[in-house]
Amino acid sequence: MEYEAVIGLEVHAELSTKSKLFCSCTTEFGGRPNTHCCPVCLGMPGTLPALNRKAIEYTIKAGLATNCTISRFTKQDRKNYFYPDLPKGYQISQYDLPLCKNGYVEIETENGKKKIRINRIHLEEDAGKLVHSEYGHNSYVDYNRTGVPLIEVVSEPDISSAAEAKAYLEKLKAILQFIGVSDCKMEEGSLRADVNISIRPKGSKELGERTEMKNLNSFRAIYRAIEAEVARQIEVVRSGGTIQRETRRWDDAKGKSYPMRSKEDAQDYRYFPEPDLPPLIIKEELIQRLKNELPELPDARKQRYMTEYGLPEYDAGVLTSSKELSDFFEEAAKASNNVKAISNWVMGDMLRILNERNLEVSQVPFPPAYLAKLVALLDKGVINGPTAKKVFEEMFDSGKDPEAIVKEQGLEVLNDESLLLQVVEKVIQENPNSVADYKKGKKKAIGFLVGQAMKATKGKANPQLLNELLVKKLEE
Amino acid sequence: MKLHEYTITQLHELISKKEVSVPELTRHMLDRISRLDSKLGCYITVTEEQAMERAEKVQKMIDEGALNSPLAGIPMAIKDNICTKGIPTTCASKMLGNFVPPYDAHVVKKLYDNGAVVLGKLNMDEFAMGSSTESSYFKKTKNPWNTERVPGGSSGGSAAAVAAGEAIYALGSDTGGSIRQPASFCGCVGLKPTYGLVSRFGLVAYASSFDQIGPLAKTVADCALILNAIAGHDPMDLTSSRRQHPDYTKALINDIKGMKIGIPREFIADNVQKDVRDAVLNAAKVFSSLGAECEEISIPIMEYVVPTYYIIALAEASSNLARYDGVKFGYRTANPKDMLDFCMRSRSEGFGTEVKRRILLGTYVLSSGHYDAYYKKALKARALITREFNKVFEKYDVIIGPVAPTTAYRIGEKINDPVQMYMEDIFTVPVNVAGLPAISIPCGFDSSSLPIGLQIIANRFDEPTLIRAAYTFEQNTDFHKAKPSIMDE
Numbered sequence: 031m032e033y034e035a036v037i038g039l040e041v042h043a044e045l046s047t048k049s050k051l052f053c054s055c056t057t058e059f060g061g062r063p064n065t066h067c068c069p070v071c072l073g074m075p076g077t078l079p080a081l082n083r084k085a086i087e088y089t090i091k092a093g094l095a096t097n098c099t100i101s102r103f104t105k106q107d108r109k110n111y112f113y114p115d116l117p118k119g120y121q122i123s124q125y126d127l128p129l130c131k132n133g134y135v136e137i138e139t140e141n142g143k144k145k146i147r148i149n150r151i152h153l154e155e156d157a158g159k160l161v162h163s164e165y166g167h168n169s170y171v172d173y174n175r176t177g178v179p180l181i182e183v184v185s186e187p188d189i190s191s192a193a194e195a196k197a198y199l200e201k202l203k204a205i206l207q208f209i210g211v212s213d214c215k216m217e218e219g220s221l222r223a224d225v226n227i228s229i230r231p232k233g234s235k236e237l238g239e240r241t242e243m244k245n246l247n248s249f250r251a252i253y254r255a256i257e258a259e260v261a262r263q264i265e266v267v268r269s270g271g272t273i274q275r276e277t278r279r280w281d282d283a284k285g286k287s288y289p290m291r292s293k294e295d296a297q298d299y300r301y302f303p304e305p306d307l308p309p310l311i312i313k314e315e316l317i318q319r320l321k322n323e324l325p326e327l328p329d330a331r332k333q334r335y336m337t338e339y340g341l342p343e344y345d346a347g348v349l350t351s352s353k354e355l356s357d358f359f360e361e362a363a364k365a366s367n368n369v370k371a372i373s374n375w376v377m378g379d380m381l382r383i384l385n386e387r388n389l390e391v392s393q394v395p396f397p398p399a400y401l402a403k404l405v406a407l408l409d410k411g412v413i414n415g416p417t418a419k420k421v422f423e424e425m426f427d428s429g430k431d432p433e434a435i436v437k438e439q440g441l442e443v444l445n446d447e448s449l450l451l452q453v454v455e456k457v458i459q460e461n462p463n464s465v466a467d468y469k470k471g472k473k474k475a476i477g478f479l480v481g482q483a484m485k486a487t488k489g490k491a492n493p494q495l496l497n498e499l500l501v502k503k504l505e506e
Numbered sequence: 507m508k509l510h511e512y513t514i515t516q517l518h519e520l521i522s523k524k525e526v527s528v529p530e531l532t533r534h535m536l537d538r539i540s541r542l543d544s545k546l547g548c549y550i551t552v553t554e555e556q557a558m559e560r561a562e563k564v565q566k567m568i569d570e571g572a573l574n575s576p577l578a579g580i581p582m583a584i585k586d587n588i589c590t591k592g593i594p595t596t597c598a599s600k601m602l603g604n605f606v607p608p609y610d611a612h613v614v615k616k617l618y619d620n621g622a623v624v625l626g627k628l629n630m631d632e633f634a635m636g637s638s639t640e641s642s643y644f645k646k647t648k649n650p651w652n653t654e655r656v657p658g659g660s661s662g663g664s665a666a667a668v669a670a671g672e673a674i675y676a677l678g679s680d681t682g683g684s685i686r687q688p689a690s691f692c693g694c695v696g697l698k699p700t701y702g703l704v705s706r707f708g709l710v711a712y713a714s715s716f717d718q719i720g721p722l723a724k725t726v727a728d729c730a731l732i733l734n735a736i737a738g739h740d741p742m743d744l745t746s747s748r749r750q751h752p753d754y755t756k757a758l759i760n761d762i763k764g765m766k767i768g769i770p771r772e773f774i775a776d777n778v779q780k781d782v783r784d785a786v787l788n789a790a791k792v793f794s795s796l797g798a799e800c801e802e803i804s805i806p807i808m809e810y811v812v813p814t815y816y817i818i819a820l821a822e823a824s825s826n827l828a829r830y831d832g833v834k835f836g837y838r839t840a841n842p843k844d845m846l847d848f849c850m851r852s853r854s855e856g857f858g859t860e861v862k863r864r865i866l867l868g869t870y871v872l873s874s875g876h877y878d879a880y881y882k883k884a885l886k887a888r889a890l891i892t893r894e895f896n897k898v899f900e901k902y903d904v905i906i907g908p909v910a911p912t913t914a915y916r917i918g919e920k921i922n923d924p925v926q927m928y929m930e931d932i933f934t935v936p937v938n939v940a941g942l943p944a945i946s947i948p949c950g951f952d953s954s955s956l957p958i959g960l961q962i963i964a965n966r967f968d969e970p971t972l973i974r975a976a977y978t979f980e981q982n983t984d985f986h987k988a989k990p991s992i993m994d995e
Contacts, residue, residue: 069607069608069609072834073829073834074607074608074609074834074835075589075595075597075602075605075607075710075711075829075835076587076588076589076595076607076609076611076707076708076709076710076711077609077707077708078706078707078742078743078744078745079744080741080742080743080744081744108825110824110825110828110872112828112831112849114831114833114845114849117829117833117834118828118829119825119827119828119829119830119831120825120828169845171833171834298873298874300824300825300869300872300873300874300877302821302822302825302872302877302881305713305714305715305745305822306711306714306743306744306745307744307745308744308745
């Protein structure tokens, strides 16, 4: 029998508000342990939560950008459980009245566009972090992250493959970044995902028993975990077993998951309305204002790149996959009259270099306008292609203006015919064998000679001119 | 008359006229505490040095004209569940025996702004859970009228200190009667403000949707002065009201002509001790003779009030007390086996019996499978109870009745019958369930010469009417003038 996967994602994204959800402590990542906290976020006796309105607004924005209905009446609830990283012994979250409901995100799949429905988006506070000692068996708690506002985006089980899950996550990440509510850095834990996976006979409408996968720290881990879990479930069912409702922990190094807790161990969170925070009434005017504040979303921008810049759909898609990349591209494009070249540079060399050097777009040491300058230098023939590539690398090293690099290092294309002629004559003299080969009809030999001449000019010669001169000289 | 026998109003005048200095007054109070408190056990912590330092400072500010609040220089004390920066705040629990808050409660800040001199922290039932102050981890407080009797609770230390002249006034907290019932047992005035009138920031939470801080003092006028100082919006407490509060001393009017007073039949039923019922009925006569219209009314929903209160309060308590796990503050067990053992043992060893009982009950009513039958139903009942009281206040200005079914009972008499003790909260908890303001004022004595308290309840935020009714009763009766003999010691 053929099986298909049914997948739902619970995505947690930390909101990029300046202060925490219920106090004025900074939300900044890092910092020495327990330096970003106060009596309120440490849950000290007698303290009360004061609500950060920005976090409410950010959550509503996330809902609007994912086509959700915004609740006009909402409240916060306590989710009770004991864990040392949870200072109050409960997490302030939302239970039955989330801020946003019934939205969707559109993704591209091999079979075209697909809508992934969003069940709900709710606001809650983050917990701290346990740090286990490398020596002895002590554990320590770092409460810096405690109380940082978090949204949980719960999808419907509309996803049917690891690739779709990845596409959904990438889209969601791009949207949250575009609207500026989260920086979605998985490596810093500001974007986290739990995956619910089940399988069913292909074409069936019923849902099978699901497992929940935790400890997924990268898109790659999510992708691999889904592939592995779907395969595991199919294997279990094919060999006559049944899937147990359980939570599993993904071990990315081993490429395997392990049972963490079964349904029987499921916690009873004893949710009840948070008595310290009155219910919230969301006014229509607020929703309207936030709607008006929403910037261009990734899909709209992609469409614009296609119509305004004439970029192919694929290119426009890549360029709008992250806000930072898209903003970089757009700023460079605005400073240039060769958008296609800018697009090629960004998608090609720039992404390659970022990848090689393990950098974020935000860490690019030069302004986007410098890329436009580089393209202009190339277009005007001031430098040649190979030099441009070298200059671009150099820009990543020093952050310098490409014009300055070219000038300082004398990298301008050599267009001086008499100078190049001298070089050509010298190369012909020094390589009689190749010249003889050429004259015998081995036209390929010219490649070697051009190479030698290029080398003699330290790669700066105008290659076309060099070629012309060489051919002319050889044909004499 | 000795200094500790004066009211705030009288002491303010003495201080203003320089007939007594703040350090002199403070010294007098501290000496009194050191002489008497071993007998009464009102205080958990006495802050002698800080109080004297503070007294000097306040006197200086008064002399410079920088302080003219009626509370300036008046020595007072605070229930030990209200956070005081640098002063231990134990909630009378082993769990918080070593806890020194790095912040002041909002009310404490406000009192400091008004020049208050803090004498120390007062005994109470552990985490405010109880009505006799017997569940304190540290000591049992005795009733100043009869040291074999309980002072009531949970603000038993506050009421006893005020009644015995160990503090001119005190702050207490009232979740289900914890200010009014001890005030009634000790013969002082205790006011529980409307929910949301006084900030809860810094009050160690027991049941968040009921808790409210309020004053205990010798007279209604003193309570009005204190309420003026502590009421008002606090951005740190989102449940605190934004409305401007009036000057409550303006409500100190000796006139209730035409006031409509309801006496619920359910408040004077057979379950009430006879001399208590007689005292309340006598109070109604006093009001009538002063021109008020007293009518018997009925609030049938009263029979659901105690279970409704306990279900919601204990549900909230079970969550509020989850933070005491030994990790960050408070008691921590020694040599735990692992993380779970660490948490379980810290809690098992740190909390007393009554607290554990309430946490267990609260956890139970919130558990899946019981939530709908208990918690959810109780929320609905709460809405109905609130509506019933709203209806009463459409027709009546205030409700009167007893504070508690009995006067102060013997220490140890009821501690082993928790259900009986819970049931005796019947007249105080509806006020908390509906978020109303209420006051307990002296209205008589029982056959054993123990004080009886009259409860007056008003509509939400109608403290002025409450104060006016209480003040008028006080001005026209002498019950508040009687003092326990310990006052002379």
